[in-house]
Amino acid sequence: MQRSFLAWPGAPLALVSAVLFGASTPFAKLLLGQEVSPWLLAGLLYLGSGSGLLVLYLGRKLLRLPQTEAPLVRADLPWLALIVLFGGVVGPLLLMIGLAGTPASSAALLLNLEALATMAIAWIVFRENVDKRLFIGAFAILAGALLLSWQSGPFGIGLGAFCIAGACLAWGIDNNLTLKLSGSDPVEIAMIKGLVAGTVNLSLALSSGAHYPSAALIAGAAVVGFFGFGVSLVLFVLGLRHLGTARTGAYFSTAPFVGAVLAIAMFHEPLSARLLIAGVLMGIGLWLHLSEKHGHEHYHEAMDHEHKHVHDGHHQHAHGPDDPLGEPHTHRHRHTPLRHKHPHYPDLHHRHEHVS
DSSP states (O other): OOOSSTTTTHHHHHHHHHHHHHHHHHHHHHHHTTTOOHHHHHHHHHHHHHHHHHHHHHHHHHTTOOOOSBOOOGGGHHHHHHHIIIIIIIHHHHHHHHHHTSOHHHHHHHTTHHHHHHHHIIIIISOOOOOHHHHHHHHHHHHHHHHHHOOSSOOOOSHHHHHHHHHHHHHHHHHHHHGGGTTBOHHHHHHHHHHHHHHHHHHHHHHTTOOOOOHHHHHHHHHHHIIIIIIHHHHHHHHHHHHOHHHHHHHHTTHHHHHHHHHHHHHOOOOOHHHHHHHHHHHHHHHHHHTOOOEEEEEEOOEEEEEEEOSSTTOOOOOOTTSOOSSSEEEEEEEOOEEEEEEOOSOTTOOOOOOO
16 A cells, blocks of 8 residues: 555645644734733634634534544543643643743743654654654754744743743643544544633633733634634644654644744845745755655554544445445444555554564
């Protein structure tokens, strides 16, 4: 079972996710220029994400469109709760505390620790495969992001810096835990996360003295949040499904470059040598990842699960009378033990150990 382009469709999904999230940064900067609390804005962005996806979710139900994604089930709720806790509550809370006492130059650099935490946890804790090529590629992408966020000024190491580093660790945990649910409906996951995280952050911001901004700003935050946080997260979850956490995190690390390029057009910022060098570094890193060729004989253990699929080489199973007929579709199915060899990523069906 050969694929003409191994990175399809995971890499494009992860890259578009990064484009949407990166583009949200300059637009959020425009909103912050209207004297809104950063914490309140975070809550509005998350609520915009969750509310927009809720409209799509309900619209799909009302129109009775075919359900091709596996819905969340009771067994998923503990994972979902941890995802919301780390990614939607702990991360933003630590970030807001850290930003209050950390120079902007330090904060910009420290925020790149999220990508490092995501990849480190995936490789060390969850044992995702990594070789020298992937490591160099990830390092090149991260180096480009660090270069973009570098600003002259003091690099303070204090409580604020530790809080920002803690926020990045929380988001790294969040990204790895989200992998556990990547076979389920990504709209449901992103919708619940947005609604809960938005409500919590908005409540905390208001209780700390923040005031509601204008209706126009709320509407703007809703639009930015829907695309930059909501749709971006949906695509990120789909990327996880096909690529695993480390590779998706590496592609997503290109978001600062997207934001920097867009800022040039929006704020008439100069095209600097630093941006060009960062673009070259990220381009090298992306090429190393996109041209990856990973294939070896591997063994699939018997497994029961539910997710969106077609009847490819990994899905040769019988259908019951109540199972859907058209493809792609979703239903609970069983994988029988299988040993074969083909190019693959650590997707839903290839999260196996590798012999050093």
